[in-house]
Amino acid sequence: MATMISIVSSENLGSSWIDEYASVMRLLSPLICFIDSDYFPRGIEATRAMPETMEWSRAIPFIILHLGCLGVLWVGWSPVAVAVCASLYVIRMFFITGIYHRYFCHKAYKANRTVQFLFALLGLLCVQRGALWWAAVHRHHHAHSDEEVDVHSPRQKGFLWAHIGWMTSSRNFPTDYKLIPDLAKYPELVFLNRFDLIGPLLMAIMTYGLGAILHASDPGLHTSGPQMLIWGGFISTVLLFHGTCCINSMAHVWGKPRFDTGDDSKNSFLLAIITLGEGWHNNHHRYQSSARQGFYWWEIDPTYYVLRFLASVGIITGLKRVPESAYREEGRLGHGG
Numbered sequence: 001m002a003t004m005i006s007i008v009s010s011e012n013l014g015s016s017w018i019d020e021y022a023s024v025m026r027l028l029s030p031l032i033c034f035i036d037s038d039y040f041p042r043g044i045e046a047t048r049a050m051p052e053t054m055e056w057s058r059a060i061p062f063i064i065l066h067l068g069c070l071g072v073l074w075v076g077w078s079p080v081a082v083a084v085c086a087s088l089y090v091i092r093m094f095f096i097t098g099i100y101h102r103y104f105c106h107k108a109y110k111a112n113r114t115v116q117f118l119f120a121l122l123g124l125l126c127v128q129r130g131a132l133w134w135a136a137v138h139r140h141h142h143a144h145s146d147e148e149v150d151v152h153s154p155r156q157k158g159f160l161w162a163h164i165g166w167m168t169s170s171r172n173f174p175t176d177y178k179l180i181p182d183l184a185k186y187p188e189l190v191f192l193n194r195f196d197l198i199g200p201l202l203m204a205i206m207t208y209g210l211g212a213i214l215h216a217s218d219p220g221l222h223t224s225g226p227q228m229l230i231w232g233g234f235i236s237t238v239l240l241f242h243g244t245c246c247i248n249s250m251a252h253v254w255g256k257p258r259f260d261t262g263d264d265s266k267n268s269f270l271l272a273i274i275t276l277g278e279g280w281h282n283n284h285h286r287y288q289s290s291a292r293q294g295f296y297w298w299e300i301d302p303t304y305y306v307l308r309f310l311a312s313v314g315i316i317t318g319l320k321r322v323p324e325s326a327y328r329e330e331g332r333l334g335h336g337g
């Protein structure tokens with residue numbers, strides 16, 4: 001009898017601990033999700049099976065990012081803060097185009113493991129999540145461009161969904177590691193991808209710190225930590241975000257196609273300016289692994305010019321060229337775009 005009582009009470013004790021643990025985990029779950037991008041309380045497959053709709057909980061980071069720009073009403077502006085905002089836009093646009101897109105997605109050149117790690121770390125500063133998630137989503141886009149399963153096709157679900165809506169749906173949040181086995185084999189890249197919160201934290205610390213240092217060393221610049229955080233951290237990142245998203249939305253709507261790619265990708269000079277050369281999106285859809293996306297000298301492609309410089313000093317190697325067949329093919333098609 002005594003043994004039975006002790007078994008029952010230890011079972012009760014055990015189940016109460018499990019209940020307590022489960023309730024603590026339920027409470028902490030949103031926080032863990034926020035910190036760890038690979039943590040899905042309902043499981044990855046169940047998350048991927050969720051309906052493709054906009055979710056306010058997933059939209060909160062984007063809303064905070066945009067509302068943060070209103071801080072300019074309190075901190076004002078200074079020439080140095082605006083210059084830092086513009087510089088961070090251009091530099092980080094290269095991180096997206098030259099590193100996330102042309103390296104991690106398409107392997108348009110080679111980099112050794114150390115450079116690859118530094119590239120992934122620099123990419124986090126763009127606040128567009130980790131290189132592996134970015135590459136997996138983008139490879140899926142190329143495999144199914146403007147088909148029903150394409151997560152950001154203006155043809156399928158409209159312009160606004162292609163621009164930003166798709167990112168607020170939980171089903172598009174997990175990283176599909178199956179699409180990126182060549183990258184997922186590096187634990188250091190998986191770590192950065194998993195804890196992508198490192199990027200916005202570093203950006204906030206660096207921009208605030210820069211403003212505070214400039215304020216202390218030269219008050220005549222009329223800047224401060226909070227002012228630099230708003231201009232360099234928030235405004236620059238929002239501009240970078242929409243500039244990048246234009247390729248998912250506008251580059252499949254606006255411009256002219258040169259090649260018959262079977263999707264809606266277009267070439268656009270204006271988008272090439274905004275995105276340092278990614279506006280030649282139809283060229284890119286046809287020849288995805290080419291490091292150069294502007295196929296002629298007048299198709300301005302600043303990302304490629306920087307990549308050529310990095311190759312000339314030995315930081316990267318093996319830049320993939322535009323194949324000769326591209327020019328012959330254009331002649332046959334006669335699009336002229």
Ligand SMILES: [Zn+2]
Binds near residue numbers: 145247248252285
């Ligand atoms: Zn595309």
Ligand SMILES: [Zn+2]
Binds near residue numbers: 101105106138142288
């Ligand atoms: Zn691509």
